[in-house]
Amino acid sequence: MKIGVPIExxxxxxxxxMTPSGVFELTKRNHTVYIQKNAGYNSGFLDEDYKEVxxxxxxxxxxxxxAAEMIVKVKEPIEPEYKLxxxxxxxxxxxxxxxxxxxxRAMMDSKAVCIAYETVEDPDGSLxxxxxxxxxxxxxxxxxxxxxxxxxxMGRGILLGGVPGVPPAKxxxxxxxxxxxxxxxxxxxxxxxxxxxxxxxxxxxxxxxIMPNNVISEFSSEYNIRKHIKDSDLIIGGVLIKGAKAPKLxxxxxxxxxxxxxxxxxxxxxQGGCFETTVPTTHQDPTYIIDDVVxxxxxxxxxxxxxxxxxxxxxxxxxxxxxxxxxxxxxACKKNPSLAKGLNIxxxxxVYPEIAExxxxxxxxx
Ligand SMILES: NC(=O)c1ccc[n+]([C@@H]2O[C@H](COP(=O)([O-])OP(=O)(O)OC[C@H]3O[C@@H](n4cnc5c(N)ncnc54)[C@H](O)[C@@H]3O)[C@@H](O)[C@H]2O)c1
Numbered sequence: 001m002k003i004g005v006p007i008e009x010x011x012x013x014x015x016x017x018m019t020p021s022g023v024f025e026l027t028k029r030n031h032t033v034y035i036q037k038n039a040g041y042n043s044g045f046l047d048e049d050y051k052e053v054x055x056x057x058x059x060x061x062x063x064x065x066x067a068a069e070m071i072v073k074v075k076e077p078i079e080p081e082y083k084l085x086x087x088x089x090x091x092x093x094x095x096x097x098x099x100x101x102x103x104x105r106a107m108m109d110s111k112a113v114c115i116a117y118e119t120v121e122d123p124d125g126s127l128x129x130x131x132x133x134x135x136x137x138x139x140x141x142x143x144x145x146x147x148x149x150x151x152x153x154m155g156r157g158i159l160l161g162g163v164p165g166v167p168p169a170k171x172x173x174x175x176x177x178x179x180x181x182x183x184x185x186x187x188x189x190x191x192x193x194x195x196x197x198x199x200x201x202x203x204x205x206x207x208x209x210i211m212p213n214n215v216i217s218e219f220s221s222e223y224n225i226r227k228h229i230k231d232s233d234l235i236i237g238g239v240l241i242k243g244a245k246a247p248k249l250x251x252x253x254x255x256x257x258x259x260x261x262x263x264x265x266x267x268x269x270x271q272g273g274c275f276e277t278t279v280p281t282t283h284q285d286p287t288y289i290i291d292d293v294v295x296x297x298x299x300x301x302x303x304x305x306x307x308x309x310x311x312x313x314x315x316x317x318x319x320x321x322x323x324x325x326x327x328x329x330x331x332a333c334k335k336n337p338s339l340a341k342g343l344n345i346x347x348x349x350x351v352y353p354e355i356a357e358x359x360x361x362x363x364x365x366x
Contacts, residue, residue, distance in 0.1 A: 001325040002032045003151055004068025006061045009038040012283060014042035015313065017073040020049040020316045027054035031325045036064045038257035042358045043310035066087075070191030070329075072321055075314065081344035082341045088347070090329050091360060092321065094118055097344055098358040104345070113329050117317060119352060120342040128338070129320075131178055133266075133314035137180030137301040138238060141265045142190065144301075145171070146235040148263045148287055148294050156261030158233050168192045169233035174220065179238030179267045187234070190217045193352055195228055197333065198239075227250055229258050237266040237274040245272040252290075253275045260292035264285040269297040314344055333366075 002031070005018045017040050019260040021348060023033045035055045037047060047057045058064050065071065065084035073093040076084060085091060087110065095116040097104045107114050117129035118135065149169065151157035162168035171187040173180045176198035184196045188211060196211075197220035198204050204217040211217075220225055220239075229250065240248055246268040255277065266278040273280075277290050280299045287296050302309035320339050333340035344352040349364035354362035 001036065001324060002067055002069045003066040003321070004034045004058075004071050005036065005039055006071065006073055006081075006208050007036045008063045008074050009061070009080065010078050010245075011094070012300070013075050014303060014309075015074045015310045016040045016043045016306075017043065017314070019043075019310060020045055020053050020055075022314055022321065023055045025051055025055040025318060025322055026325055029322070030154065030325065032056065034058050034067045036061055036159055037152050038315075040310075043306040045224070047312075057094070070283050070321075070324060072317070074310075075330075076100070077107075079106075082110065084104040085110040085112045086342050087165070088113070090115065090324060092117070092324065092342075093318070095344055097352070097355045099312065101359050104350070104355060104359060104361075107345045108348045109349070112345075113343070113347065115328035115333075115339070115342040115346040116344045116352075117342065119344060120320065120338055122338050129313075129316055129342075132316055133302045133309065134178035134238075135182050136305060136309050136312055137267050138179035140301050140305060141179070141183045141236045141238070142171070142186035142234075143263050144298075145187075145263050145295050146190070148296055149233060149261070153294075154289055155263050156233055156259060156262065160187065160234070162306065170195070170228075170231055171234045172208065172225075172228045172232040172238065173197070173236045173238065175226070175237065175241060176200070176207045176217065177238060177242075177269070181207060183236045183238060183267075184211060187214050187236075192234070195232075197224065197228075198241050220249070222249075226254065229254055229262075230318070233259070233262060235264045236261065237264070237268045237273045237278075239268055240271060246274040248274060248276045250275040250277075255291040255293045258291075258293050260294075262296065263294045263296065266295065266297040267301065270299050273297060331365075 033055045035050045070090040076095045090113045092115045119336045149155035159170045171192045171194045173196040194215040208217045268274045277295045350356045
């Protein structure tokens with residue numbers, strides 16, 4: 001199969017859909033891989049690295065789309081790419097269709113086969129192509145929180161781990177899922193006193209079993225949250241109710257209860273945020289302050305660490321890319337129900353229920 005990897009043109013997206021290691025796996029199976037010039041540069045991969053393992057470097061995005069039977073990328077196509085996508089071409093990437101009718105209609109019009117990373121689903125209901133990005137964001141939330149706790153950027157001026165003779169900071173983590181566990185682990189590793197909350201007892205039991213002694217699990221309730229926010233230095237929001245808006249666990253009135261300079265990192269911002277005062281921010285201008293509380297709510301946190309994020313993402317997408325290349329989309333989806341869940345729009349038809357529902361359109365079958 002001919003596989004194309006274009007450069008990501010969405011603002012501030014530095015990841016790339018395939019690493020040289022991915023190209024190696026495909027070319028050794030006799031597939032042809034076209035990489036757009038400099039596509040991997042911001043993730044630390046040079047054109048020479050790709051060439052060495054057999055990729056063909058093309059100068060323009062138009063050439064990549066024209067040459068490929070399957071496009072592998074990271075973010076959803078944006079307007080200038082719509083006209084480049086052809087009938088029958090497979091596009092394997094994050095789409096998040098339900099949040100954009102314009103994109104949905106453009107992909108229907110293209111008659112392409114759109115397989116969305118975010119809806120590939122394992123039998124236990126987990127989303128294997130989303131987990132790595134939650135892992136990145138969870139770990140990064142502590143790094144960002146630690147930074148914004150510094151005084152010159154309006155934080156409380158406290159070191160997460162303290163020093164001998166001076167107590168460490170207190171970190172409150174809301175949600176003990178992928179984000180929460182990674183955040184708690186990082187904060188604990190730095191020596192902070194960590195409290196992690198969830199409403200799912202299974203998760204709390206797991207956390208309690210695996211975490212070090214400086215991580216304490218507690219059931220998530222308004223009473224408990226109100227108790228802890230008073231002396232927490234860093235609060236991390238990582239809750240998710242699948243398919244729904246995040247519950248507002250920290251309300252506006254609670255900010256007044258906090259110490260000035262408390263930092264709140266709302267990782268759940270992409271689901272509307274779990275703090276009432278959350279407004280999405282960007283890496284250019286990541287924070288704002290309300291009632292002396294520093295808010296950090298960047299919606300694409302992994303974009304700031306493309307070296308790590310590209311590797312984490314492509315580690316999990318590559319096995320599916322190989323299946324698609326070896327068998328073609330129809331057979332690959334038939335043989336692999338997890339991948340079949342990724343089918344969103346096929347040759348003009350919406351085949352994923354939530355997308356049809358979101359725009360009141362017909363749900364069809366492949
Ligand atoms: N900002 C970013 O760049 C970025 C990156 C990756 C993920 N995310 C987002 O982070 C959020 C969390 O993702 P995840 O992968 O950890 O999800 P997850 O499903 O693994 O974990 C969410 C946890 O929240 C818990 N929860 C639900 N209601 C709760 C409540 N009232 N109190 C406490 N806990 C509650 C659930 O029981 C679950 O354990 C999602 O919204 C995801 O989209 C954001």
